[in-house]
Amino acid sequence: MAVLAAQMASNAEAIERELERLLPPVGGSQARLHEAMRYATLGGGKRLRPFLVVASGALFDVPAARARRVGAAIELVHGYSLIHDDLPAMDDALTRRGRPSCHRQFDEATAILAGDALQALAFELLADGPTHPDPAVRCELLLGLAVAAGAAGMCGGQMIDLEAEHRSLNMDQVLELQRLKTGALIGFACEAGAILGAAPAEARAALRGYAADLGLAFQIQDDLLDVIGDAALTGKDLGRDQAAGKATVVSLLGTDGARARLAELRESAHTHLRGIGGEVHLLREVFDFVISRLN
DSSP: OHHHHHHHHHHHHHHHHHHHHHSOOOOGGGHHHHHHHHHHHSSOSOOHHHHHHHHHHHTTTOOHHHHHHHHHHHHHHHHHHHHHHTSTTTTOOSEETTEEOHHHHSOHHHHHHHHHHHHHHHHHHHHSGGGOSOHHHHHHHHHHHHHHHSTTTHHHHHHHHHHTTTSOOOHHHHHHHHIIIIIHHHHHHHHHHHHHTTOOHHHHHHHHHHHHHHHHHHHHHHHHHHHHOOHHHHOSOOSHHHHHTOOOHHHHHHHHHHHHHHHHHHHHHHHHHHTTOSOOHHHHHHHHHHHHOOO
């Protein structure tokens, strides 16, 4: 775990530098918009999704610098989603990463525009030549991120999450919510490394299976932290799902049942990784990190 922590920290620093380059301070009439974009994106988070691109790409000899460009694009979309997720019309969150959420630091209109601009910048980055010399690869990356972020992915999951405040969801519906809202972007992060490296179909299928397990495990751990976590460590409001009466894996199975489900997902993820071959130990460690993290 110590080696993984060092590698994740090093990658996070590299991603931060890339995001700094992509989001320079801008003066004039657009200064507030760019300030909000920087506020919501820089200086926070584990940068797990970009790390997954680098780690999966390394299995297929993808240069780390190329993988980080794709990882930065995913992080821009993730940042936009957090801005919008925190809005009063959505979760109405007071804090994010230990400080006021974007709409509270600025205002709702600026926050919405900042999220929109981050999303647009992500696709601009993927379409740019330095991301990959082959236009077909860039197109595949664009398509993959669009699907993961749209109605068939993250946005669709958020819609189910909003509806969950007004009706009870069963386990299958909760799992579908989490597969879309959290798992789709994590899944694309894993597969993006394989796209960059022209991996064979079997390896890509195995990575998709691993990513599906990882995305669900990530959300279950989030749900556990929402119930038993420490707000000082998580850096965000806790107990919101319970207060809103939303069904989660934890509310349906209890904390012990949720932990048992995490153990099952871990075993399933390891099985998928055995289908890839190569040095997959890093991805195994990532899974253990996700289900043991405290923030």
